[in-house]
Amino acid sequence: MAAPKIICIGLNYHDHALEQRAELPKEPLLFGKFASALIGPDEAIVLPPESAHVDAEAELAVVIGAEGRRVSEANALDLVAGYTVANDVTARDLQTSDGQWLRAKGFDTFCPLLPGVVPVSELGNGSDLRIVQRLNGEALQDSSTSELIFGVPRLVAHASAVFTLQPGDLILTGTPAGVGVHRTPPVALADGDVVEIEIEGIGTLRNPVTA
Numbered sequence: 001m002a003a004p005k006i007i008c009i010g011l012n013y014h015d016h017a018l019e020q021r022a023e024l025p026k027e028p029l030l031f032g033k034f035a036s037a038l039i040g041p042d043e044a045i046v047l048p049p050e051s052a053h054v055d056a057e058a059e060l061a062v063v064i065g066a067e068g069r070r071v072s073e074a075n076a077l078d079l080v081a082g083y084t085v086a087n088d089v090t091a092r093d094l095q096t097s098d099g100q101w102l103r104a105k106g107f108d109t110f111c112p113l114l115p116g117v118v119p120v121s122e123l124g125n126g127s128d129l130r131i132v133q134r135l136n137g138e139a140l141q142d143s144s145t146s147e148l149i150f151g152v153p154r155l156v157a158h159a160s161a162v163f164t165l166q167p168g169d170l171i172l173t174g175t176p177a178g179v180g181v182h183r184t185p186p187v188a189l190a191d192g193d194v195v196e197i198e199i200e201g202i203g204t205l206r207n208p209v210t211a
Helices: 014-019 073-079 092-098 102-106 152-160
Strands: 006-010 029-033 058-064 080-087 130-135 138-144 170-172 194-199 203-210
Touching: 029 102, 058 130, 058 152, 058 194, 073 080, 073 152, 080 194, 080 203, 092 102, 152 170
Parallel strands: 006 170
Antiparallel strands: 006 029, 058 080, 058 170, 130 138, 130 194, 194 203
């Protein structure tokens, strides 16, 4: 069986764009992670020695359930099995210095994922769910998927114009405001930390952090 594609969306929350004074994108910004980054609940996020600032990012993940290519927005949810919780872990300094995001987003353990999938029949297009990141019990991100710039149908349609989407593929829909790098002072993950990502109606993804 082929490894799943992990298709990620950059800069896709209004509040996250605002906190970094970024211009809103005209269309979804795609990047990817490899399946080697995937870990499950309670598995450790490993901080790489190459980075001095690693952040967690709370993300709603779309789980593809049917194969499709160039699907319309109107039919996009037909390809979606449901939703789960993801953490798009990012080495911020490498994201800046490299000028592109593959290394910064791609280290092993940099894609924690909750294995359960909540179906579209329960959550619809996923457009009004509270999404929270807690670091050692303290909320850093606390927003709603109503802040998404491009909603799930648009993201699925856009990605399917590039890639044939296949069952098991994931689309990570972006992260809201509050990430560590944009806080004053900045907050980076550290050895011994515990990160929790909670999305309303889905559940909580918990991972320890180790050096």
